[in-house]
Amino acid sequence: MSIEPMRIFFKxxxxxxxxxMIGNYAxxxxxxxxxxxxxxxxxxxxxxxxxxxxxxxxxxxxxKAAFVNVESELAAISYSTAACAAGARTFTATASQGYLxxxxxxxxxxxxxxxxxxxxxxxxFNSPNLSIWNSWEYTxxxxxLGWNIIVSENVQETYDAAILSVMIxxxxxxxxxxxxxxxxxxxxxxxxxxxxxxxxxxMTPKKPRHIIDPSKPGTWGGIVxxxxxxxxxxxxxxxxxxxxxxxxxxxxxxxxxxxxxxxxIESYNLDNPSKTAFCTMGSIAGNIISWMTxxxxxxxxxxxxxxxxxxxxxxxxxxxxxxxxxxxxxxSDSLNGLLPPFSMTIASALYPLKTIFRSFIxxxxxxxxxxxxxxxxxxxxxxVNDMKxxxxxYLGVRETKEKIHGVNF
Amino acid sequence: MSKPERNLINFExxxxxxxxxxxxxxxxxxxxFMNTGIQESGGTPPFASTTTGPAGEKIPGKIGVKQDLVTPxxxxxxxxxxxxxxxxxxxxxxxxxxxxxxxxNGSAFIQSYSDCMRGWRHGASDALKISxxxxxxxxxxxxxxxxxxxxxxxxxxxGLDVDKEKFVEYLQSMGRFRHLFKPQFMEKEIDEIIYxxxxxxxxxxxxxxxxxxxxxxxxxxxxxxxxxxxxxxxxGHGLCPGCGAGMVLNQLATAAQAxxxxxxxxxxxxxxxxxxxxxDNVTSWNVPWVHHLFESGAxxxxxxxxxxxxxxxxxxxxxxxxxxxxxxxxxxxxxxGFQFLKAALIRTSxxxxxxxxxxxK
Numbered sequence: 001m002s003i004e005p006m007r008i009f010f011k012x013x014x015x016x017x018x019x020x021m022i023g024n025y026a027x028x029x030x031x032x033x034x035x036x037x038x039x040x041x042x043x044x045x046x047x048x049x050x051x052x053x054x055x056x057x058x059x060x061x062x063x064k065a066a067f068v069n070v071e072s073e074l075a076a077i078s079y080s081t082a083a084c085a086a087g088a089r090t091f092t093a094t095a096s097q098g099y100l101x102x103x104x105x106x107x108x109x110x111x112x113x114x115x116x117x118x119x120x121x122x123x124x125f126n127s128p129n130l131s132i133w134n135s136w137e138y139t140x141x142x143x144x145l146g147w148n149i150i151v152s153e154n155v156q157e158t159y160d161a162a163i164l165s166v167m168i169x170x171x172x173x174x175x176x177x178x179x180x181x182x183x184x185x186x187x188x189x190x191x192x193x194x195x196x197x198x199x200x201x202x203m204t205p206k207k208p209r210h211i212i213d214p215s216k217p218g219t220w221g222g223i224v225x226x227x228x229x230x231x232x233x234x235x236x237x238x239x240x241x242x243x244x245x246x247x248x249x250x251x252x253x254x255x256x257x258x259x260x261x262x263x264x265i266e267s268y269n270l271d272n273p274s275k276t277a278f279c280t281m282g283s284i285a286g287n288i289i290s291w292m293t294x295x296x297x298x299x300x301x302x303x304x305x306x307x308x309x310x311x312x313x314x315x316x317x318x319x320x321x322x323x324x325x326x327x328x329x330x331x332s333d334s335l336n337g338l339l340p341p342f343s344m345t346i347a348s349a350l351y352p353l354k355t356i357f358r359s360f361i362x363x364x365x366x367x368x369x370x371x372x373x374x375x376x377x378x379x380x381x382x383x384v385n386d387m388k389x390x391x392x393x394y395l396g397v398r399e400t401k402e403k404i405h406g407v408n409f
Numbered sequence: 410m411s412k413p414e415r416n417l418i419n420f421e422x423x424x425x426x427x428x429x430x431x432x433x434x435x436x437x438x439x440x441x442f443m444n445t446g447i448q449e450s451g452g453t454p455p456f457a458s459t460t461t462g463p464a465g466e467k468i469p470g471k472i473g474v475k476q477d478l479v480t481p482x483x484x485x486x487x488x489x490x491x492x493x494x495x496x497x498x499x500x501x502x503x504x505x506x507x508x509x510x511x512x513x514n515g516s517a518f519i520q521s522y523s524d525c526m527r528g529w530r531h532g533a534s535d536a537l538k539i540s541x542x543x544x545x546x547x548x549x550x551x552x553x554x555x556x557x558x559x560x561x562x563x564x565x566x567x568g569l570d571v572d573k574e575k576f577v578e579y580l581q582s583m584g585r586f587r588h589l590f591k592p593q594f595m596e597k598e599i600d601e602i603i604y605x606x607x608x609x610x611x612x613x614x615x616x617x618x619x620x621x622x623x624x625x626x627x628x629x630x631x632x633x634x635x636x637x638x639x640x641x642x643x644x645g646h647g648l649c650p651g652c653g654a655g656m657v658l659n660q661l662a663t664a665a666q667a668x669x670x671x672x673x674x675x676x677x678x679x680x681x682x683x684x685x686x687x688x689d690n691v692t693s694w695n696v697p698w699v700h701h702l703f704e705s706g707a708x709x710x711x712x713x714x715x716x717x718x719x720x721x722x723x724x725x726x727x728x729x730x731x732x733x734x735x736x737x738x739x740x741x742x743x744x745x746g747f748q749f750l751k752a753a754l755i756r757t758s759x760x761x762x763x764x765x766x767x768x769x770k
Binding site: 083087104105108206212215217220224227 | 671672673674676683684686687688689690692694695696697698699700701702704705708709710711712713715716717718719720722723725726728731748749751752756763764767
């Protein structure tokens with residue numbers, strides 16, 4: 001052990017332990033408890049400590065695994081995909097530019113139905129400048145390739161997601177990404193409760209599956225003509241249908257074992273007089289909840305399962321609670337005049353309900369999302385009663401040297 | 410000067426060895442992106458005409474060099490590596506090298522000449538003749554580098570001397586060099602190709618002198634009567650008549666089968682050999698075969714080999730560790746896949762040691 005926060009994972013965890021830790025080490029610990037066979041990643045801030053922590057447990061003998069340093073993210077995802085397809089429980093991690101570089105190999109992991117898990121410490125893409133800080137890059141690209149994506153709000157959630165992702169991947173035979181906001185969660189020390197090793201082991205058994213092996217020869221990833229390609233795609237779509245149900249079943253199982261409850265979509269205070277709710281993901285949700293202690297007239301809908309998107313669940317929540325207006329907050333933008341990607345998802349899911357919404361682009365490149373901004377968003381939304389005019393705006397952009405606030409609709 | 414001494418290597422002796430490679434990386438070099446339609450690559454020789462570097466009235470084909478891929482690998486700092494060039498027109502040497510590579514610890518890279526009658530513009534029936542000529546004229550020397558504890562030992566079989574007359578005949582036999590001869594004889598360009606080849610071979614000779622051995626000529630001996638025909642790749646694939654890759658795959662699989670039986674996994678980069686042997690529901694492969702991306706095959710092969718070993722170390726795999734061969738070609742090795750090949754080659758010459766550490770009680 002040479003990384004102090006990893007010390008706790010070197011002794012068997014027999015009882016739930018309350019401790020404090022940054023998100024990345026919590027993930028490293030959670031992944032360690034799932035007993036991966038291969039870990040392969042390429043360093044990129046703010047993901048690095050997660051794999052550093054894992055190399056620590058491997059090199060100091062806590063975890064028996066092949067920890068492989070490769071030459072790029074495309075090599076990391078290729079290596080991880082192949083290792084997983086050859087029978088290894090495999091973990092990788094990335095962010096931002098690394099996720100873009102992985103793009104070419106991401107569809108194969110879905111097509112081969114491998115239970116690979118990947119952590120993303122969400123970070124902005126470089127444009128027009130380099131930023132190592134938080135934006136929701138994972139919503140801007142690759143979200144339709146078929147990976148499961150779950151998003152965490154705090155350190156506890158991301159630690160749990162490291163274990164839940166293994167459960168979900170093994171069950172669905174689709175690769176799973178779990179996301180936390182870069183720096184805001186990855187590098188901030190928060191309280192969490194660790195799960196006993198024995199419980200994790202019980203929740204994440206290594207199940208037999210079809211692997212690349214001479215004992216059962218097969219041809220993987222060969223060429224197909226137009227006579228066959230569509231059937232392959234349609235059968236993936238078919239296989240994807242039960243995934244949300246499988247996710248829910250695993251959340252339930254997780255609750256039985258740990259007493260911590262997760263849902264595809266979580267909601268707070270929807271029975272409010274303004275019939276209005278914020279809708280967002282990740283660390284902003286925690287911020288809003290604390291702001292809501294003094295703002296009880298607005299609710300919150302927090303998306304935990306971003307892909308596959310639980311659109312029926314969302315419709316049900318909005319309909320049953322009579323929500324008329326949504327304030328969508330997201331950390332990604334759209335330079336083409338259409339809605340930014342998270343809002344696009346929400347808008348298409350709620351199209352039949354014709355829910356009124358406006359989208360606020362906040363916190364790009366790690367800028368703090370402040371309670372003042374929630375106030376502004378709430379105030380602006382109070383005057384909106386239709387879907388006319390621009391549907392999104394930036395909030396928190398510096399207007400003059402001293403002045404930061406929203407621009408007009 | 411006395412005749413250099415031969416180092417006789419019997420196929421049976423190779424098979425009897427206990428050593429085992431992690432991955433054999435194999436490149437069939439057809440000197441352009443053939444699967445996409447004869448586009449110029451880093452493997453294209455100077456002045457060859459391709460569809461992205463055609464012989465024009467101003468520019469006579471490829472401007473640039475054919476990258477030297479094999480020799481530099483000896484100097485990347487690897488610990489244990491088997492490196493060789495091969496040519497299917499010399500099948501005994503070819504199959505001997507494949508078996509030798511698979512039966513050597515560390516990892517291996519073999520680069521084979523691979524005729525492409527469509528891309529090089531000649532008749533299908535000339536494929537073997539041209540392949541043979543390539544080594545005889547000095548264009549494709551056959552040599553081997555065995556890196557032991559970081560130090561290379563250079564040996565060769567033949568083809569180190571450039572025979573100018575044969576070389577010109579070699580160039581003339583292919584349509585891709587026709588513009589160098591008609592409508593006028595382009596002496597400067599032809600001389601330049603010859604010079605390019607000579608300087609490369611001179612460097613090789615220097616390395617053989619410096620890092621050689623007492624018996625510098627490797628001479629493989631195989632009893633062909635006892636050699637089983639390969640069953641890894643079934644007949645009925647879609648390669649062109651006279652395709653060099655067909656000869657290469659056949660000889661590669663014959664030697665691999667003698668070593669590994671069916672305990673083997675092939676990984677193929679996107680290439681002619683990939684698209685023509687895996688189509689739809691009629692795969693030509695009887696053993697596991699994997700295609701991932703154009704460039705990532707070397708990484709995938711390493712991952713599969715490493716995975717089986719770590720699973721064995723964790724008592725999660727009870728079979729014998731399979732052999733793994735990675736096949737690249739059509740520019741996937743020279744260009745887009747080079748970074749992957751380089752890194753995987755270097756990694757696989759040290760993983761055995763890492764696994765040993767993990768095994769310690």
